[in-house]
Every structure is written in structure tokens, then in C-alpha cells.
Amino acid sequence: MPVFDCSREVILPAAPQIVWDAVATKEGNAGWLFPNDVDPDAAKTYEPPAHLHIRQEQGESFNDLNFVIQDRGDGTTGLRYAHTGTFPPDDFEAQNDQIQQHTDFYLHTLSEYVAHFSGRPVTYIGEVPGGIQGPASSVTPDGFARLKAALGLPASVSEGDEVNLQPQETEALNGVVDYLRPNFMGIRTADALYCFFGRNAFGQPVAMTIHAFDGREPEQAEQTWQRFLATALA
Numbered sequence: 001m002p003v004f005d006c007s008r009e010v011i012l013p014a015a016p017q018i019v020w021d022a023v024a025t026k027e028g029n030a031g032w033l034f035p036n037d038v039d040p041d042a043a044k045t046y047e048p049p050a051h052l053h054i055r056q057e058q059g060e061s062f063n064d065l066n067f068v069i070q071d072r073g074d075g076t077t078g079l080r081y082a083h084t085g086t087f088p089p090d091d092f093e094a095q096n097d098q099i100q101q102h103t104d105f106y107l108h109t110l111s112e113y114v115a116h117f118s119g120r121p122v123t124y125i126g127e128v129p130g131g132i133q134g135p136a137s138s139v140t141p142d143g144f145a146r147l148k149a150a151l152g153l154p155a156s157v158s159e160g161d162e163v164n165l166q167p168q169e170t171e172a173l174n175g176v177v178d179y180l181r182p183n184f185m186g187i188r189t190a191d192a193l194y195c196f197f198g199r200n201a202f203g204q205p206v207a208m209t210i211h212a213f214d215g216r217e218p219e220q221a222e223q224t225w226q227r228f229l230a231t232a233l234a
Helices: 016-024 026-030 089-116 143-151 218-232
Strands: 003-012 045-047 051-058 061-071 077-086 123-125 162-165 173-181 184-189 192-197 207-212
Touching: 003 089, 016 026, 016 051, 016 061, 016 077, 016 089, 077 089, 089 173, 089 184, 089 192, 123 218, 143 192, 143 218, 207 218
Parallel strands: none
Antiparallel strands: 003 077, 045 051, 051 061, 061 077, 123 207, 162 173, 173 184, 184 192, 192 207
């Protein structure tokens, strides 16, 4: 089985304990990824706040996650992140491209979370792990572009731009475009991280997740945005 390797080194604007809580607890994972139980007894290495290593194996297949957390002594933390595993050989290139791009977006969202929202109770809105999915009609080359247009974003929008959006029948999005790539976009408001996924590039529906820090009711919010995606991308 061919093996993928998503290894990254990033500097995070937070102390090591904050980073540990973000990657090694269910509540922390919900702030940037999705709620994910971390069982210390099942980990190969569990050394707070410095090293978490989790490996799952099934026959020739495996999934391996490794977080090495290093105090830089200046209020920031170095994270050496490695995600390795196997994909079927007949679909390896497509799957590898998808996971590499997702990894960059997720690690950026981790940085936004520890910088702006750590310590605040979080509500993850969306299915685990796929989020709130758009309709099958969004699996088109222009699916992600149609989503951005429906949000009210101008074609000239750039990373770092402040936006004041009112997508139809949803809440206002007043914040900053903190991440913008051909297939991914993040908008940070005062109380939430909105993550938009152009998975149409990988043969899947467009999707989104919300990491909310304002105590909103998740089921109602999910239904609201599900209706928006269904209408905007019909």
C-alpha cells in the first residue's frame, strides 16, 4: 500500500499548554478540526504538554498522527506535525492531493483558534468529520465559486480583507478573510471561525464547518446553513 506523508512545522502564537489542549482534548479539537476523543491509554505516546503520538493499524493499512510541541521561550510554540498513512494505490494521487491541502487549512485554523479563542467554550457545527455538505449539484467545476458569490464576496476578495456579509436567511458574517486558497476559505468573526471547503475539486460536494464561541444552538445553526447551501448551490 502506498504511504502518504503530511509533515509540517509551524509556529503557533500560544504557550505549549494551550497548544496541547487544542490537539490532545476533544474540546480543543472542536475549536479547529472536529470533536475527536483522545484516549491517553490508546496513545503510543502521551506526554503533556510535549508529545502526542497516535497510531491505528489494520492489516497493511495504518493511520499515524504525531504532534511534537516545543516551547520557543518567547510566548510562541513550535509544532512538528506528522500525519502518515496509506491510501489504495488506484486512488493515491487524488487522495494525497486532498489530504495535503486539507492539512494546510486545518493547521491554519488551529493557529487562528489558539490565537483568538483558546479558553472559550466551543460548539462545533456540522457532521463529524465532513461538516455541513452542499447538494450534489455543487460537484461542478464552478461549485466553490458559486458558493463565494452566494456569500456576497466580491470577485476581487483577498486574504486579509475585512468583510461585512449577509448571506440570505443566515446570520451576518462580519470579520476578516483569514485564509483564501483556490479550494479553501476561512472567515474569522468576533465569535466564530467559518471554514469553507471547495471539495468539488476532489469530486465531492462543497461543504463548510463552523466553530462557534458564542453559545449558539448547534442544530438550528446547522439547519440554517444547510438550507443556504441547498438553495445557493441548487
